[in-house]
Amino acid sequence: MDIEQFDFDLPERLIAQTPLKDRTSSRMMAINRSEERIEHQHFYNITSYLKSGDCLVLNDTKVLPARLYGVKEDTGAKMEVLLLHQQEGDRWETLVKPAKKVKEGTRISFGDGKLVAECIGMKEHGGRILQFHYEGIFLEVLESLGEMPLPPYIKEQLPDRDRYQTVYAKEEGSAAAPTAGLHFTHELLEELQQKGVQIAYITLHVGLGTFRPVSADTVEDHDMHAEFYTMSEETAAQLNQVRAEGGRIISVGTTSTRTLETIARDYGQFQAVSGWTDIFIYPPYEFKAIDGLITNFHLPKSTLIMLVSAFAGKELTMEAYRKAVEEEYRFFSFGDAMFIE
Structure with missing residues (x-):
């Protein structure tokens, strides 16, 4: 399937740069798949679309202040590091810029030596395995030195870092927010x-896949990066x-969807399990876990719009996106919502 089938014209002015003061006042496009009906609402109207007996599934990952700015110890060259996921102990998979300056043995200092990283492994696309050295508690050091890893299309500063967290964020470890x-x-x-x-x-825990564009010409040739997930016994029994x-x-976000569909595919039912998923959902795909989806408006030609297209149907999805542009919905992380049933 040609990647161009998921392209659309998005004016830059529609990319939301800042969050609204009231979280629930975002606009919401409501899509009924069976009737191919599109309605324009606000998010606080979600209460009229959900009913007793429904179950919302929320991703409780918490975004780390995972972007660090430091200098190479030997040359003083400025470096940027994005933590992706913790491998073991104080060893992390990261993205480094400029990556070409970081080889095995390179040491990067942050906060005048309060935190030091040593490169112990090389990966493609700027990926590096870093071993961190510090005194005290790592998350406290990170809290004092790190910044929220806002997506590259957001140019504005975020005064309140909690605004890039869900109100129910709990489990530390994500490189990006589950924005739905x-x-x-x-x-x-x-x-x-x-x-x-x-x-x-x-x-x-949202990882490298969020930052990787689809570079292949066809959908089938794209490789998804694996991300860590977990479902508790309580949640499995409940679902x-x-x-x-x-x-x-009702899945809240593409991250929840990928977790639910991975477990339903692998076990035939919901089960308490932890693991890594690289599931790539695109049309045609038979959903095994979800009956509804709450999501934001995504990048053209992204794996996220492909997942939405698999659930709502490609034609209906692309028509919804055309209407969203026409009606000037706000796009991406701080943008408006879509409810699909």
Whole structure:
């Protein structure tokens, strides 16, 4: 399948640079797949689309302040490091810029030596394995030196770093936010629960795949980077019961979707398990886990718009995106939402 089938014209002015003050006031495009109906709402109206017996599945990963700025110890050259995932102990897979200056044995100092990284392994696309040296607790050191790893298309500074976290973020380890969840507040989640909507949590730590564009000419030739996920016994039992009772499973975000579909594919039901997934969902794909999807508006020709196209149908998805541009919806991480049922 040609990658160009997932292209569309996106004016740069529609890329949201800053989050709205009220998380729930984002606009929401509601799509009914069976009726091929598109409605324009606000996110706080999600309550009228969800019903008792439904279960929202949220990704509770927490974004690390994973972007570090330092200098090479030998030359003083400026370096940028993005932590992707923890391999073992203080050894991390990272992206380094400029990567060509970092070979095995290179040492990078951050915060006048408060944190030092030594390159112990090389990977493609600027990837480096770094061993960190410090005194104290790593996450506390990172909190004092690191910055939120906002996507490259966001040029504005973010004064409140919590605005790039979901209100239910809990499990440290992500290199990017599961942005579909940014629209929820504690109050909205409580309102949904009072209506009889269940809430379940899974974890997928967003990694390198988020930062890798699709460079292949055809969809089938793209390789997805693996990301770590986990589902608890409580969540597995909850979701199996929802399914048995005929309730709908509504995935919040493509990260939750990939986790749920990986487990359903591998085990035939929901199961307490941890592992790595490189599942790549694109049309045609038979969904085994979800009945609905909440997501943001994604980059042209991205793996994310391919996943949405697999769920809503490619023609309906591309029509929805045309309407989103026409109606001037806000795109990407701090942008508006889409609800597909």
